[in-house]
Amino acid sequence: MSGTLSRRSFLKLGAVSAGALVVGQFVPPAVAQAATNAGLLNTKGNGYIPSMCEMCVWRCGLIAKVRNGRVVKLDGNPDHPHSKGHLCVRGQSGLMNTYDPDRVLTPLIRVGKRGEGRFRKATWAEALDFTASKMLDIKAKYGPEAMIFSSTHNLSQVQFENLLYAFGSPNYGTQRSLCFNAMIVANLMTYGMEEPERIYDDQLKYIILTGRNLMEAISTSETSALSAAIARGVKVVYLDPRFTKTAAKASEWLPIKPGTDLAFHLALLNVIIGENLYNRSFVENYTVGFEALAKEVQPYTPEWAAPITEIPAETIRRIAHEFAAAAPHALAHNGWRTSNFVNSFQTQRAITILNALIGNWNVVLRASGGESSSALGKPPQPPYPRASAVRLDGVPSKFPVVPLKIGVFQELRDNILTGQPYQAHGWFIARQNPVMSLPDRTKTLEAFQKMDFIVTVDILLNDTAWFSDVVLPEASYLERYDPLNPVGDKVFLRQPVIDPQGDARSALWIYKQLGERLGLKDYFQYQDEEDYLRQQLAPLGISLQDVKAKGYAQLPEGKAAPEYSWNTPSGKIELQSSTLAKVGFPAVPTWIEPPEPPQGQFYLLTGKVAQSTQFGTQNNQLLHKYADEPRLWLNDKVAADRGIADGDWVEVASQVGKVHTRVRVTPGIRQDCVYLTPGYGHLSKGLTTAFGRGASSSVLHVTYADPVSGGQALTQTFVTVRKA
Numbered sequence: 001m002s003g004t005l006s007r008r009s010f011l012k013l014g015a016v017s018a019g020a021l022v023v024g025q026f027v028p029p030a031v032a033q034a035a036t037n038a039g040l041l042n043t044k045g046n047g048y049i050p051s052m053c054e055m056c057v058w059r060c061g062l063i064a065k066v067r068n069g070r071v072v073k074l075d076g077n078p079d080h081p082h083s084k085g086h087l088c089v090r091g092q093s094g095l096m097n098t099y100d101p102d103r104v105l106t107p108l109i110r111v112g113k114r115g116e117g118r119f120r121k122a123t124w125a126e127a128l129d130f131t132a133s134k135m136l137d138i139k140a141k142y143g144p145e146a147m148i149f150s151s152t153h154n155l156s157q158v159q160f161e162n163l164l165y166a167f168g169s170p171n172y173g174t175q176r177s178l179c180f181n182a183m184i185v186a187n188l189m190t191y192g193m194e195e196p197e198r199i200y201d202d203q204l205k206y207i208i209l210t211g212r213n214l215m216e217a218i219s220t221s222e223t224s225a226l227s228a229a230i231a232r233g234v235k236v237v238y239l240d241p242r243f244t245k246t247a248a249k250a251s252e253w254l255p256i257k258p259g260t261d262l263a264f265h266l267a268l269l270n271v272i273i274g275e276n277l278y279n280r281s282f283v284e285n286y287t288v289g290f291e292a293l294a295k296e297v298q299p300y301t302p303e304w305a306a307p308i309t310e311i312p313a314e315t316i317r318r319i320a321h322e323f324a325a326a327a328p329h330a331l332a333h334n335g336w337r338t339s340n341f342v343n344s345f346q347t348q349r350a351i352t353i354l355n356a357l358i359g360n361w362n363v364v365l366r367a368s369g370g371e372s373s374s375a376l377g378k379p380p381q382p383p384y385p386r387a388s389a390v391r392l393d394g395v396p397s398k399f400p401v402v403p404l405k406i407g408v409f410q411e412l413r414d415n416i417l418t419g420q421p422y423q424a425h426g427w428f429i430a431r432q433n434p435v436m437s438l439p440d441r442t443k444t445l446e447a448f449q450k451m452d453f454i455v456t457v458d459i460l461l462n463d464t465a466w467f468s469d470v471v472l473p474e475a476s477y478l479e480r481y482d483p484l485n486p487v488g489d490k491v492f493l494r495q496p497v498i499d500p501q502g503d504a505r506s507a508l509w510i511y512k513q514l515g516e517r518l519g520l521k522d523y524f525q526y527q528d529e530e531d532y533l534r535q536q537l538a539p540l541g542i543s544l545q546d547v548k549a550k551g552y553a554q555l556p557e558g559k560a561a562p563e564y565s566w567n568t569p570s571g572k573i574e575l576q577s578s579t580l581a582k583v584g585f586p587a588v589p590t591w592i593e594p595p596e597p598p599q600g601q602f603y604l605l606t607g608k609v610a611q612s613t614q615f616g617t618q619n620n621q622l623l624h625k626y627a628d629e630p631r632l633w634l635n636d637k638v639a640a641d642r643g644i645a646d647g648d649w650v651e652v653a654s655q656v657g658k659v660h661t662r663v664r665v666t667p668g669i670r671q672d673c674v675y676l677t678p679g680y681g682h683l684s685k686g687l688t689t690a691f692g693r694g695a696s697s698s699v700l701h702v703t704y705a706d707p708v709s710g711g712q713a714l715t716q717t718f719v720t721v722r723k724a
């Protein structure tokens with residue numbers, strides 16, 4: 001702990017912001033007025049308040065136990081379909097998200113050089129006036145397109161988008177191309193929807209998981225559904241070059257060679273089609289393009305795939321037989337962070353199509369929910385101005401099938417650097433840490449240096465805020481309202497269980513204040529957060545008071561999703577896609593050979609751990625305690641050959657960067673791979689708990705976009721490892 005203390009003292013001496021950062025500890029507990037008024041807290045500040053977790057984007061329902069105006073315990077809300085009364089370790093540690101001594105509790109304005117981390121405290125009026133004047137300057141000089149906006153999925157994102165569309169910029173960066181573009185675009189091209197819902201019912205017999213590490217990369221509802229399925233004896237085949245916790249629970253672990261999942265799935269298609277194991281009547285009635293698919297997969301036999309995947313041909317053939325025998329109660333799982341290689345889109349198409357061939361539609365996969373969320377109201381607003389400039393991320397010119405609201409974030413970053421087709425000058429970032437999450441951190445920092453102005457909305461001085469000119473502190477998820485969150489047939493509420501500490505404010509408030517200063521008042525027609533929620537609830541005839549007490553409201557029954565029609569050009573499931581053909585991409589999945597590491601180098605794997613979320617929770621003092629020290633996984637035989645022992649320090653170098661880390665020697669990884677936990681190696685000294693721990697994989701990742709989906713190829717980075 002002494003390291004932590006000395007860093008903290010350094011911060012106090014070195015950064016003007018330190019005062020703001022430690023204030024959180026000394027703020028006397030304030031009894032949340034709204035919760036007291038709703039009868040959820042007594043006058044002493046005691047009670048149980050339903051709300052929603054935000055330790056990750058899954059947003060489980062929670063019940064906060066409040067004593068003397070302080071949150072003392074978080075439990076799952078049994079009425080929420082995600083948590084069903086449970087919270088994962090991150091959710092339970094959410095207290096320290098709010099009570100983190102490093103919270104930023106007043107707006108900050110940079111005083112030192114960018115990246116030095118020297119800020120001064122400012123009032124909201126000053127910080128907002130300053131931000132608005134900088135944004136308006138950029139708009140006047142270079143046009144609205146010179147302002148970049150970026151944000152990762154969150155409940156107030158709808159108002160963030162409102163701000164950017166009203167401002168008139170076409171440049172919007174989301175995390176999605178670093179995450180699941182390949183899966184989303186493959187589903188859009190095949191089923192005409194982003195992600196069909198998966199049904200884990202008692203009938204389910206067989207699951208193929210392709211790098212979907214559900215036991216560690218948690219989505220509470222699906223993680224528990226998978227656990228229950230395993231307990232019932234469902235067969236789970238898990239493909240991952242690494243022995244993860246999911247591998248440990250699976251019936252069969254296949255340490256596939258990275259980037260070759262496409263070959264594996266093409267071979268499954270080859271067997272299922274070649275041996276007539278598919279559902280003929282389903283294929284005839286509900287799909288188009290079977291002939292073209294059959295022709296394409298003919299050469300992709302298990303014998304062809306075996307040397308590529310390093311999985312024996314008989315294993316591939318057996319799995320094809322087992323999968324088909326379990327049909328239609330079999331699931332080929334699409335995965336979630338499916339951004340591994342430049343062939344990831346084709347891999348996703350092959351997986352998607354495998355499901356269609358066995359006719360598991362409405363048995364294992366179905367269209368997700370009706371349109372019940374459209375039952376909610378929203379504040380009135382004028383139409384948006386038309387953004388005339390092209391987008392910097394190459395959508396749609398370079399990436400014609402990537403939806404605009406998804407975009408290609410790494411391409412956007414690269415074009416900030418090239419200044420082509422025009423130069424960007426400002427960047428507005430909310431609830432996102434692109435300094436850590438984009439590949440090739442050096443490049444991201446260079447892109448930051450090109451900016452005249454950077455503003456970040458966060459709760460901490462994260463790495464991105466550290467390099468910003470203005471930091472606008474949001475109230476934590478236990479201190480604020482957000483727009484309502486529809487889940488299934490209910491709509492859930494996030495409400496403050498304590499009053500915000502310091503001057504932290506909700507994003508709904510921040511965007512409205514800023515919008516007014518940017519001359520966009522008509523786009524923000526709500527008085528305050530409660531007024532916003534009342535406007536959302538108005539068409540339902542439900543009072544906010546009722547929703548506050550229960551934490552959710554029932555929605556009227558939505559339009560049922562169509563059972564056997566799909567929003568594709570043919571109205572059917574497109575095994576062969578006319579949309580892809582039209583823009584010059586292969587219309588049926590086809591083999592694309594992924595690059596391999598040169599002799600003596602390794603594939604660099606990344607992947608989530610259960611005790612942290614992305615790049616934003618490593619400073620949480622409770623989670624910090626439970627997280628293993630992040631080390632580089634290295635195969636035991638390789639380590640022995642190279643004379644590297646467990647715990648040794650090594651230098652890991654890629655084409656774009658170099659880090660030092662300790663090694664974990666393990667048989668649980670292929671010999672041609674190493675693995676590094678994401679989310680460490682922070683740059684911000686404002687994260688006094690996390691700073692100095694571990695190394696950053698983002699420093700090493702080389703930037704590549706899958707040409708069809710724009711997904712960043714996160715495993716397509718090759719590294720050398722040598723004893724340091």
Ligand SMILES: Nc1nc2c(c(=O)[nH]1)N[C@H]1C(S)=C(S)[C@@H](COP(=O)(O)OP(=O)(O)OC[C@H]3O[C@@H](n4cnc5c(=O)[nH]c(N)nc54)[C@H](O)[C@@H]3O)O[C@H]1N2
Pocket residue numbers: 056179180210211212213214216217218219239240241242244256257258259260261335336337338340605606607608609610611612613614715
């Ligand atoms: N605890 C926790 N849960 C989370 C998150 C979190 O940060 N923490 N994040 C959430 C988010 S945003 C997402 S997107 C999901 C992601 O959840 P997942 O889709 O499960 O993604 P990852 O954990 O990133 O990677 C999964 C595995 O892919 C393997 N892999 C790498 N390359 C290849 C390859 O070429 N082929 C195969 N078959 N496997 C490969 C890696 O070894 C890794 O174990 O998790 C969500 N849940």
Ligand SMILES: Nc1nc2c(c(=O)[nH]1)N[C@H]1C(S)=C(S)[C@@H](COP(=O)(O)OP(=O)(O)OC[C@H]3O[C@@H](n4cnc5c(=O)[nH]c(N)nc54)[C@H](O)[C@@H]3O)O[C@H]1N2
Pocket residue numbers: 054152175178179180337430431432433434436437438439457458459460462463474475476477606607608613614615616617678697698701714
């Ligand atoms: N090397 C590597 N890179 C990856 C991945 C990987 O596994 N390895 N995974 C990829 C994936 S799947 C994804 S989804 C992306 C994620 O990439 P990002 O979305 O950029 O990363 P996060 O860590 O989720 O960023 C969340 C930020 O929100 C802040 N925050 C937390 N709570 C609040 C709040 O209540 N309000 C506000 N305003 N801010 C808050 C946190 O402090 C943090 O700075 O990264 C991608 N990049």
Ligand code: SF4
Pocket residue numbers: 053054055056057058059060083086087088089090091092218219220
């Ligand atoms: S999965 Fe865990 S961190 Fe994510 S919302 Fe649920 S409880 Fe919170």
Ligand SMILES: [Mo]
Pocket residue numbers: 178179180337
């Ligand atoms: Mo993600």
